[in-house]
Amino acid sequence: MSENSAPPVNRMVITILSLAGFFVAFYMLAHSLGWTGPLVCGVGDCATVQSSKYARVGPLPVAALGLVGYMLILGMAFLGIQPGQRNATIVSRALVGLSTVALLFSAYLTYLEAYVIHAWCQWCVISAILATLIFIAALPEWKRLGGNDA
Secondary structure, eight states, X not given: OOXXXXXXXXXXXXXXXXXXXXXXXXXXXXXXXXXXXXXXOSSBOHHHHHTSGGGEETTEEHHHXXXXXXXXXXXXXXXXXXXXXXXXXXXXXXXHHXXXXXXXXXXXXXXXXXXXXXXXXXXXXHHHHHHHHHHHHHTTHHHHTTSOOO
16 A cells, blocks of 8 residues: 555554544543542443442552544544554554454453343443444455554
């Protein structure tokens, strides 16, 4: 791919999806830190999910991990659409790795909602859908990993 060609569409899609994920995670984090009132949850039982012991990993709210994850993905995808980085395999490696971690962590959290907590949070489901779409959008990066620019 020429450096003067259009940015990879999948990376632009990842940028938009990760930005949406950032806002979802920020809303959830703001709630867990007491910056907002009750969660607006039209579907499901967000309060039950967010008050469960699984809403934290040690001292950190799960939403903080999501926020950092989405920021990392956003940063790498944005870097990957810049003319000097469109062929950089480090960007491809990062997008494949980060999107895989996001997908697996979301799958684990979805499992907890379904089989352990027995409640659903619409924001968690939206985040899981976004993580899945980011993973799918990152699949073309496997092809780019054959390049030689690190």
